[in-house]
Amino acid sequence: xxxxxxxxxxxxxxxxxxxxxxxxxxxxxxxxxxxxxxxxxxxxxxxxxxxxxxxxxxxxxxxxxxxxxxxxxxxxxxxxxxxxxxxxxxxxxxxxxxxxxxxxxxxxxxxxxxxxxxxxxxxxxxxxxxxxxxxxxxxxxxxxxxxxxxxxxxxxxxxxxxxxxxxxxxxxxxxxxxxxxxxxxxxxxxxxxxxxxxxxxxxxxxxxxxxxxxxxxxxxxxxxxxxxxxxxxxxxx
Numbered sequence: 001x002x003x004x005x006x007x008x009x010x011x012x013x014x015x016x017x018x019x020x021x022x023x024x025x026x027x028x029x030x031x032x033x034x035x036x037x038x039x040x041x042x043x044x045x046x047x048x049x050x051x052x053x054x055x056x057x058x059x060x061x062x063x064x065x066x067x068x069x070x071x072x073x074x075x076x077x078x079x080x081x082x083x084x085x086x087x088x089x090x091x092x093x094x095x096x097x098x099x100x101x102x103x104x105x106x107x108x109x110x111x112x113x114x115x116x117x118x119x120x121x122x123x124x125x126x127x128x129x130x131x132x133x134x135x136x137x138x139x140x141x142x143x144x145x146x147x148x149x150x151x152x153x154x155x156x157x158x159x160x161x162x163x164x165x166x167x168x169x170x171x172x173x174x175x176x177x178x179x180x181x182x183x184x185x186x187x188x189x190x191x192x193x194x195x196x197x198x199x200x201x202x203x204x205x206x207x208x209x210x211x212x213x214x215x216x217x218x219x220x221x222x223x224x225x226x227x228x229x230x231x232x233x234x235x236x237x
Contacts, residue, residue: 031103034086034094034184035205037062041089045185046080055080064202066186068111070194081117081187083131084205093121093180099154101208104186107147108200113191115140118157121180125173134182135173136163140189147203154178 036042042064044055053072058065066082087093104116119134127133137157141150159174184205192198 031206031208033204033206034084034089035062035064035202036084036089038089041085043083043085044080045083053080055082057082062204066200066202068188068192068198069196070188070192070198072194079187081185084184085131085182086184087128087182093182096154096178096181096207096209099178099207099209102152102154103149103204103206103208104141104152105147105149105203105205106143106200107203108143108198109145110196110198111143111188111192111200113140113142113189114200115185115187115189116152116157117183117185117187118181119183119185120177121182122173122175122177123180125167128182131183135177136160137176143200151208 036059039057039059042057042059044057044066046053046055054067054069056067058067064082068080070080102116102118106114116139118137119131120137121128122135125133125135136159138160139152139157141152143150157176159176164173186202
């Protein structure tokens, strides 16, 4: 009994060590650039009918330049957006299950806030040929004057209330489906100034993917422990 007690005590100590390794080990991070290098994957949208607001986009030298002129009143300005078609650019939906942060390197002197939207494919609701059927995940980001790199954790994106109302869907459709990312949009908010030229430049858009190396280490250790434990179990004669 004493012999087996010591062996199982050893197994317990190794198990504790593996859990500590899991807890304190550092994740490996990789940045993946997702800003297209061709104008064919970038489109602009608006929601006005007769108001002479305008939006133009130019993609050159890996920089996306956006120029705006909004009519209406500040706080009620027309909505304008730039959409990046990631699905067509990468020829597939992107799997962001292991992505933790979206980074946007943006520069502006006259826009104080942008709304970032990620559109994901929901197999129960979406039509792959119609982007308007995709699920909207939204997050507002404040901007300071000049150039800045903003990191947005994916867990901070939310499904807006208007999406449920517009699609007439119940709140049970809350899965964000990060495994099928199709589009990314940047749009103005009610904070945008009107009756003057506005602009901003996107220098880069990237996602940070975390490789769970510590999880692989833990699983390997647990597998070895299982083999050892099987070898320690006395066989019945």
